[in-house]
Amino acid sequence: MKPSKSSKSPRWATVSYVPTAVRISEPTRRRVRQAAEELGYVPHAAARSLRAGHTRIVLLPTAHVPVGPLYSRFLDEFQWSLRRLDYTVVQYGSTGLDGDEAARAWAELRPVAVVSFGEVALTPHGVDVLKRSGARAVITLGPRPVEGAHTLAMDQRDVGASACAHLLERGHRRIGVVVPEEPGLEMFSGPRLEGARTAAAGTDAVIEPLALAYTEESAAALASRWPALGLDAVFAYNDEYAMLLMRALQDAGVGIPGDTAVMGADDLLLGGLLRPRLSTVRIAMETGQRLAELVDRVVRDPDGAPERHDLMAVRVVAREST
Amino acid sequence: MKPSKSSKSPRWATVSYVPTAVRISEPTRRRVRQAAEELGYVPHAAARSLRAGHTRIVLLPTAHVPVGPLYSRFLDEFQWSLRRLDYTVVQYGSTGLDGDEAARAWAELRPVAVVSFGEVALTPHGVDVLKRSGARAVITLGPRPVEGAHTLAMDQRDVGASACAHLLERGHRRIGVVVPEEPGLEMFSGPRLEGARTAAAGTDAVIEPLALAYTEESAAALASRWPALGLDAVFAYNDEYAMLLMRALQDAGVGIPGDTAVMGADDLLLGGLLRPRLSTVRIAMETGQRLAELVDRVVRDPDGAPERHDLMAVRVVAREST
DNA sequence: TTGAAAGCGGTACCAT
DNA sequence: ATGGTACCGCTTTCAA
Numbered sequence: 135m136k137p138s139k140s141s142k143s144p145r146w147a148t149v150s151y152v153p154t155a156v157r158i159s160e161p162t163r164r165r166v167r168q169a170a171e172e173l174g175y176v177p178h179a180a181a182r183s184l185r186a187g188h189t190r191i192v193l194l195p196t197a198h199v200p201v202g203p204l205y206s207r208f209l210d211e212f213q214w215s216l217r218r219l220d221y222t223v224v225q226y227g228s229t230g231l232d233g234d235e236a237a238r239a240w241a242e243l244r245p246v247a248v249v250s251f252g253e254v255a256l257t258p259h260g261v262d263v264l265k266r267s268g269a270r271a272v273i274t275l276g277p278r279p280v281e282g283a284h285t286l287a288m289d290q291r292d293v294g295a296s297a298c299a300h301l302l303e304r305g306h307r308r309i310g311v312v313v314p315e316e317p318g319l320e321m322f323s324g325p326r327l328e329g330a331r332t333a334a335a336g337t338d339a340v341i342e343p344l345a346l347a348y349t350e351e352s353a354a355a356l357a358s359r360w361p362a363l364g365l366d367a368v369f370a371y372n373d374e375y376a377m378l379l380m381r382a383l384q385d386a387g388v389g390i391p392g393d394t395a396v397m398g399a400d401d402l403l404l405g406g407l408l409r410p411r412l413s414t415v416r417i418a419m420e421t422g423q424r425l426a427e428l429v430d431r432v433v434r435d436p437d438g439a440p441e442r443h444d445l446m447a448v449r450v451v452a453r454e455s456t
Numbered sequence: 457m458k459p460s461k462s463s464k465s466p467r468w469a470t471v472s473y474v475p476t477a478v479r480i481s482e483p484t485r486r487r488v489r490q491a492a493e494e495l496g497y498v499p500h501a502a503a504r505s506l507r508a509g510h511t512r513i514v515l516l517p518t519a520h521v522p523v524g525p526l527y528s529r530f531l532d533e534f535q536w537s538l539r540r541l542d543y544t545v546v547q548y549g550s551t552g553l554d555g556d557e558a559a560r561a562w563a564e565l566r567p568v569a570v571v572s573f574g575e576v577a578l579t580p581h582g583v584d585v586l587k588r589s590g591a592r593a594v595i596t597l598g599p600r601p602v603e604g605a606h607t608l609a610m611d612q613r614d615v616g617a618s619a620c621a622h623l624l625e626r627g628h629r630r631i632g633v634v635v636p637e638e639p640g641l642e643m644f645s646g647p648r649l650e651g652a653r654t655a656a657a658g659t660d661a662v663i664e665p666l667a668l669a670y671t672e673e674s675a676a677a678l679a680s681r682w683p684a685l686g687l688d689a690v691f692a693y694n695d696e697y698a699m700l701l702m703r704a705l706q707d708a709g710v711g712i713p714g715d716t717a718v719m720g721a722d723d724l725l726l727g728g729l730l731r732p733r734l735s736t737v738r739i740a741m742e743t744g745q746r747l748a749e750l751v752d753r754v755v756r757d758p759d760g761a762p763e764r765h766d767l768m769a770v771r772v773v774a775r776e777s778t
Numbered sequence: 779t780t781g782a783a784a785g786c787g788g789t790a791c792c793a794t
Numbered sequence: 795a796t797g798g799t800a801c802c803g804c805t806t807t808c809a810a
Contacts, residue, residue, distance in 0.1 A: 174584070174585055174588045174589075176560055176563040176564055176585065176589050177564055177803085177804075178506070178564070178566060178802090178803050178804065179502075179564040179565050179566070180501075180502035180503075180505050180506050180511070180565075180566065180802095180803080180804095181502075181506050181786090181802075181803035181804045181805090182803080182804055182805075183502050183786095183804095184500070184502045184503050184506055184785095184786050184787065184788095184802095184803080184804075185785075185786050185803080185804050185805050185806085186786085186804085186805075187786065189502070196532075196535065206528060210518075213518070213547070213549045214549050214551055216549075217549040217551075222546075222548070222565075223546075223547060223548070223549060224544075224545075224546045224547070225535070225545060225546070225547035226544070226545070227535045227536050227538075227539040227545060229536055229539075238498055241498040242498055242499055242500065242501040243501050243502075243544075244500060244501070244502065262496070263496055263498065266496045267496075267498050348725065349725070350725070350728065374725075374726065377726055377729055378725065378726070378729065381729040403670065403671070403672070403696075403700065404696065404699055404700070404726060406672065407699055407700065407703040407730075408729075499787085499788075500786090500787050500788065502786095502787080502788095503786075503787035503788045503789090503802090504787080504788055504789075505788095505802095506786095506787080506788080506801095506802050506803065506804090507787080507788050507789050507790085507801075507802050508788085508789075508802085509802065
């Protein structure tokens with residue numbers, strides 16, 4: 135912005151000066167604000183960060199993942215907390231990019247931090263590119279650590295393991311595990327199935343993966359095959375799939391929990407509305423605020439000791455369907 | 457980036473040149489790519505846009521709004537489509553900012569377009585600030601137009617009106633309308649109630665607003681007051697509240713739809729699982745892709761004739777609960 | 779207190 | 795095809 139010739143306008147160098155210096159006369163301060171207001175002056179974030187050599191951008195990769203209310207609430211809170219810490223949250227859609235392409239694309243924005251929820255498989259090289267472009271914190275959430283990045287544990291296997299352990303405890307031995315056919319859910323469904331298998335290992339129980347689409351037709355088809363499957367329990371990925379399947383089973387004459395026990399996950403309110411009430415795995419997520427504070431801490435001290443954080447705590451809520 | 461002294465590196469001015477010019481020798485092209493790869497060179501988006509005088513940022517204000525799967529799917533698709541059109545989507549949390557503060561904060565990023573879903577009440581002045589900072593498209597979605605901005609119709613009143621019209625058709629005259637107590641939903645619930653009132657105007661029907669929190673306790677409390685309310689129908693804001701309330705009413709001995717008809721909205725799959733099956737209002741949203749294309753069109757020709765777009769089409773799906 | 783100038787990284791244009 | 799340079803808006807530093 136060119137200095138204005140108007141005698142009423144403050145000098146423009148003074149504008150930058152205002153927020154930092156304390157010994158600015160109050161009238162000048164006011165004049166600056168007022169002039170900025172009148173002229174519609176708004177500082178240019180890109181120019182500032184170019185000059186400063188760093189940004190306050192926290193980049194959140196996103197991909198087309200239809201997740202539940204739990205996750206989106208967490209995300210929302212996380213973003214809000216970051217804003218309060220004066221970061222600019224940039225949500226970057228990364229569908230279809232591979233790890234290294236994505237990392238380069240992200241690096242163009244020179245984010246000070248990248249928090250990846252696992253939508254994109256970050257490689258050590260990708261992490262390196264990001265760090266060399268100025269990222270002070272690269273944080274991944276997921277079961278498997280990436281070299282060079284802070285990794286926070288969010289192990290979906292625990293969900294499957296808890297559900298399965300509960301079913302085993304109840305005496306079930308032939309346990310179906312629903313794997314949704316919808317794309318984008320593999321990230322959750324794979325580990326949940328794996329966890330169930332782990333829990334069953336060493337017992338005489340059998341784990342049977344069951345593909346299921348989120349439609350009434352798919353559920354009805356699966357229910358019609360039920361007698362042939364000979365299962366006495368099913369962990370249905372989450373509450374929504376569980377509700378869908380349970381209804382289809384009931385309509386097909388399968389008694390719940392008499393013939394087959396049904397278990398969900400996420401502890402949706404709606405699950406308690408069915409009869410029998412749906413048993414579930416409640417997932418308590420670390421608050422978004424605490425994760426935001428962690429990001430901030432890592433940004434301020436990138437070489438600090440990596441903190442151990444479990445983002446998820448799971449607990450079985452046994453109701454009537456098991 | 458300083459020119460490297462290494463004889464193998466291409467000149468840096470050549471780097472910018474590569475994507476635009478056609479008459480670059482293929483070997484040079486390769487050398488450039490390879491050098492960029494080896495050195496971990498990544499272009500600096502802020503520098504580029506500073507020089508270019510404009511960005512490719514599309515700013516999406518967000519606020520803490522717990523919305524359903526319909527909306528978030530739309531948003532997801534919208535973001536993805538914008539990326540394909542080579543825009544950078546910046547989701548900017550704006551909770552707690554008033555219209556003009558928000559506009560200034562957004563303007564710092566010099567977005568080429570702002571698409572506001574109504575979380576923040578944009579003023580004509582705010583729109584002006586944005587446009588003067590380089591925004592070529594300011595688009596608001598909602599029932600009421602803002603001066604200076606493109607406004608796309610997404611009138612939640614239609615939802616309430618359709619639901620109510622259906623109930624009137626079925627002969628109901630004392631109609632409750634659920635207004636969720638959860639914060640952040642006023643943006644939807646207000647217009648839905650208003651639409652219901654409009655539909656009932658000129659008839660002898662009565663509209664009764666009913667506060668309800670999304671908990672079983674709240675639903676049970678409302679159900680226990682039901683006989684005193686003397687209502688013969690209820691539009692329960694959406695399917696989730698409808699499912700919750702319907703179950704509570706049934707538990708309290710109210711016959712559905714004999715004593716009271718219950719109607720939801722959003723056409724969730726889960727609503728079809730209850731008995732009786734839940735009647736609902738299906739909301740068909742314009743695809744995110746089409747909205748992205750519209751944004752692109754407005755950016756390219758900001759002064760084109762404002763296009764008329766209805767983003768929402770509603771249709772009653774009558775099932776068993778009404 | 780105020781003015782002037784350098785420089786962040788990339789791009790567009792100049793002259794070679 | 796290549797080297798040189800000015801400039802985008804802002805911040806910092808040094809000089810007046």
